[in-house]
Amino acid sequence: MSDSLHELRDLTRAFAAERDWQQFHTPKNLAMALSVEVAELAEHFQWLATGAPAELDERKREGVRHELADVLLYLVQLADKLDIDLHAAALEKLALNAAKYPAAQVRGDARKYDEY
Amino acid sequence: MSDSLHELRDLTRAFAAERDWQQFHTPKNLAMALSVEVAELAEHFQWLATGAPAELDERKREGVRHELADVLLYLVQLADKLDIDLHAAALEKLALNAAKYPAAQVRGDARKYDEY
Amino acid sequence: MSDSLHELRDLTRAFAAERDWQQFHTPKNLAMALSVEVAELAEHFQWLATGAPAELDERKREGVRHELADVLLYLVQLADKLDIDLHAAALEKLALNAAKYPAAQVRGDARKYDEY
């Protein structure tokens, strides 16, 4: 079975190549595009109380789903341009976070969370 | 082999549960945290010409790697809260994009790209 | 009395000129820097319930004050680069919004607000 992140990397590569769009994909531009997509995602939640599923109607849920996808697709492309393995980076960051915020010490401590 | 996105979903669930931090993780709060992480990522590129690997020294590259990881980790957690399958959503969005911007028609057309 | 926005425009011009920093201030770079500052502002609110003054301690309030200032300073510089009069643009936008969302029709209508 192919891994999902590898598969998306290959598919986004092919998508951009077929359209000759790699020319626009500098890391800086991709980082900016990623910010824009994240804002389009956040826009769905801005006036909601918590954004819990019960607050999202079908249309809004579909919009959120598409924006989540767009964020992932740009994230995969940016990591690819920089030759960074997203999965490995995430595992490493989780390990760093776990060492920095030991569960026994920070459990339920809102102050620690805010710092984190 | 476990899929990378499933694995990260399970690991972030455990990480938050062990620290009793799920209480902070409303979709709205996660969307906001995601925006903040994306901005920390973008910050590395803001004064660079293109952000090409040659413009990033080792320290900056490490910073970018960590921020990419943070973005993915919040993205996975937000999708999980909303019970959305990130991988399926991304494949679906790619298919929609492919239908909307047929390679033969948009190839290298900057105007089409801007619209996209 | 000098107007506050004009004064800030003149002061930021002088600040950048004295440091030879105008070279970094393309509109694109300033827009990106603005995004980053806004995220630093948002970060203060991300885990709070509403961000009401009572939820902000003195240190956090000072941080918010500085970030608000940074956002305004980059906004003024970006408008200046593009030769756009911020004050006139804001008055014009308010008039457009007032015409699009007449008070009598939208009063307290959350759906209208969400659209807006």
Place this chain on the structure above:
Amino acid sequence: MSDSLHELRDLTRAFAAERDWQQFHTPKNLAMALSVEVAELAEHFQWLATGAPAELDERKREGVRHELADVLLYLVQLADKLDIDLHAAALEKLALNAAKYPAAQVRGDARKYDEY
């Protein structure tokens, strides 16, 4: 002559009051709305080389102008909710920046700029 920032504060107060929209305007929500507007502004620049005026056609320039206005309007409203004087905060921040980055020391030093 009324100061532009005071005037916009008064106008946005009246605009929200007439529509009974203050209920949505928690500082957290306004910070999130501000992020979204900044992203809509940044979107205009994301695939451009530098965003210089010559790269913006009339339609795009008008879009940029409206987004700059939206950013200022939300910024003014957020500062108002927190009872922060935007103009005073900006002057204070400029003075802090001037002390931290003396012109004589940082002139044209890209490294210093990046840190800043």
